[in-house]
Amino acid sequence: MSETRIWTAALAVIGDEILSGRTQDKNVAQVAKWLNVQGIRLVEVRVVPDDTAAIVAAVNALRARNDYLFTTGGIGPTHDDITVDAIAEALGLAVTYHPDALAVLQRYYETRGGLTEARMRMARVPEGAALIPNRMSGAPGIHIDNIFVMAGVPHITAGMLDSLTGTLEGGLPVLSATIGVWVAESEVADLLGAVEKAHPAAAIGSYPFFREGRVGANFVVRSVERAALEACLCELRERLTEAGHVVVSDGI
Amino acid sequence: MSETRIWTAALAVIGDEILSGRTQDKNVAQVAKWLNVQGIRLVEVRVVPDDTAAIVAAVNALRARNDYLFTTGGIGPTHDDITVDAIAEALGLAVTYHPDALAVLQRYYETRGGLTEARMRMARVPEGAALIPNRMSGAPGIHIDNIFVMAGVPHITAGMLDSLTGTLEGGLPVLSATIGVWVAESEVADLLGAVEKAHPAAAIGSYPFFREGRVGANFVVRSVERAALEACLCELRERLTEAGHVVVSDGI
Numbered sequence: 001m002s003e004t005r006i007w008t009a010a011l012a013v014i015g016d017e018i019l020s021g022r023t024q025d026k027n028v029a030q031v032a033k034w035l036n037v038q039g040i041r042l043v044e045v046r047v048v049p050d051d052t053a054a055i056v057a058a059v060n061a062l063r064a065r066n067d068y069l070f071t072t073g074g075i076g077p078t079h080d081d082i083t084v085d086a087i088a089e090a091l092g093l094a095v096t097y098h099p100d101a102l103a104v105l106q107r108y109y110e111t112r113g114g115l116t117e118a119r120m121r122m123a124r125v126p127e128g129a130a131l132i133p134n135r136m137s138g139a140p141g142i143h144i145d146n147i148f149v150m151a152g153v154p155h156i157t158a159g160m161l162d163s164l165t166g167t168l169e170g171g172l173p174v175l176s177a178t179i180g181v182w183v184a185e186s187e188v189a190d191l192l193g194a195v196e197k198a199h200p201a202a203a204i205g206s207y208p209f210f211r212e213g214r215v216g217a218n219f220v221v222r223s224v225e226r227a228a229l230e231a232c233l234c235e236l237r238e239r240l241t242e243a244g245h246v247v248v249s250d251g252i
Numbered sequence: 253m254s255e256t257r258i259w260t261a262a263l264a265v266i267g268d269e270i271l272s273g274r275t276q277d278k279n280v281a282q283v284a285k286w287l288n289v290q291g292i293r294l295v296e297v298r299v300v301p302d303d304t305a306a307i308v309a310a311v312n313a314l315r316a317r318n319d320y321l322f323t324t325g326g327i328g329p330t331h332d333d334i335t336v337d338a339i340a341e342a343l344g345l346a347v348t349y350h351p352d353a354l355a356v357l358q359r360y361y362e363t364r365g366g367l368t369e370a371r372m373r374m375a376r377v378p379e380g381a382a383l384i385p386n387r388m389s390g391a392p393g394i395h396i397d398n399i400f401v402m403a404g405v406p407h408i409t410a411g412m413l414d415s416l417t418g419t420l421e422g423g424l425p426v427l428s429a430t431i432g433v434w435v436a437e438s439e440v441a442d443l444l445g446a447v448e449k450a451h452p453a454a455a456i457g458s459y460p461f462f463r464e465g466r467v468g469a470n471f472v473v474r475s476v477e478r479a480a481l482e483a484c485l486c487e488l489r490e491r492l493t494e495a496g497h498v499v500v501s502d503g504i
Contacts, residue, residue, distance in 0.1 A: 021284030032273030
């Protein structure tokens with residue numbers, strides 16, 4: 001019955017800047033999409049402030065009831081970066097310098113003013129942690145138990161997710177197929193909704209684009225079942241064609 | 253001592269489309285900014301799926317420990333809109349049709365095909381609830397106890413927030429000012445920490461960015477006291493300039 005096992009993940013987004021409205025979060029959507037591809041379902045997100053007690057409470061609640069917990073934010077060099085200490089506290093572990101992280105930072109800052117004490121903060125990890133490579137800006141992410149601690153800056157988070165791709169055990173991968181159409185998505189919104197409703201085991205995503213002075217959209221059908229995916233895709237293509245739209249099956 | 257009372261709010265974002273990564277949430281930032289102006293601090297956000305048990309658990313946890321709880325999403329006309337029922341369940345209340353909501357919907361749909369059974373779903377409220385006006389699309393939001401139930405579509409949410417403006421008791425609004433600097437935050441980490449320590453009524457957040465091939469950071473000073481904000485901002489600008497960094501006061 002391993003096929004029906006659903007793997008779940010939670011995400012803790014850490015940072016006052018999200019809760020104040022100053023920064024528009026982009027990590028929920030990007031982590032969610034990445035998890036889908038790994039066959040893991042994002043089932044809960046919490047946004048918490050830069051406050052140790054709040055982070056510890058969220059981490060302990062979320063790690064206990066999910067296969068994986070991801071965090072973003074608070075692993076930089078400044079005084080408001082307290083994620084590592086909070087996660088160590090949640091796990092009852094000491095914080096130590098990771099020798100490989102020190103080596104990475106040493107190399108990275110060799111030509112950038114040297115490894116200061118503040119920069120060395122980014123080599124601190126809960127005892128026993130492994131590193132998640134960061135090819136963007138030196139300071140690595142951290143893997144400890146079922147927790148993956150990542151940066152908050154979205155393109156750095158993306159690089160860390162990339163280096164984790166294929167390394168986590170998941171369930172059935174989410175399959176997808178794309179239909180590209182030269183149509184404004186608003187023109188076929190009802191059609192899309194109706195087709196999705198008729199195929200409960202599938203979901204349809206709509207991604208508009210503007211190219212060569214024309215408006216178009218890619219419709220992405222997703223499912224964990226190949227038969228459900230193909231049935232949904234087939235009906236969608238049929239109804240779009242019936243409605244007079246030019247369908248390019250592979251996306252545009 | 254009413255000045256020092258901090259009013260807190262939590263937000264529950266309800267919807268599978270956020271957790272699948274299909275929809276980029278915009279309500280966290282807009283609710284956060286609106287709350288700041290009301291003198292209320294957003295201290296926790298949870299994103300939960302379209303699942304009754306998950307919504308009930310989040311609602312009960314968040315409403316108990318905050319002055320206010322806001323929710324977005326799941327109050328439309330379709331089968332997957334279950335927020336009203338979940339909130340009634342959390343509060344141990346029955347669900348009834350609100351006569352004013354029925355009247356509003358009747359008027360709204362008079363010229364739009366009439367009030368169907370599906371549309372009448374949007375007049376259902378937990379027993380004893382008041383309505384939050386929705387000038388965008390008819391279906392009102394709901395106010396019951398310390399809970400404010402709003403739409404998920406951001407511009408409709410905005411209209412509901414607008415009609416709540418000035419109606420909630422709050423404390424002093426959080427004031428903020430941003431200093432943008434072309435510097436790696438790790439280079440000034442000690443300086444930031446020292447300035448924050450010297451101004452206990454203010455907090456400094458550090459947010460790095462990468463633009464035009466250069467590294468920079470925005471430093472955001474926050475306080476509920478204007479004098480404390482300005483004193484902290486002033487010392488921060490002075491010490492950054494002394495250290496030879498180019499300061500752009502309005503952020504970059």
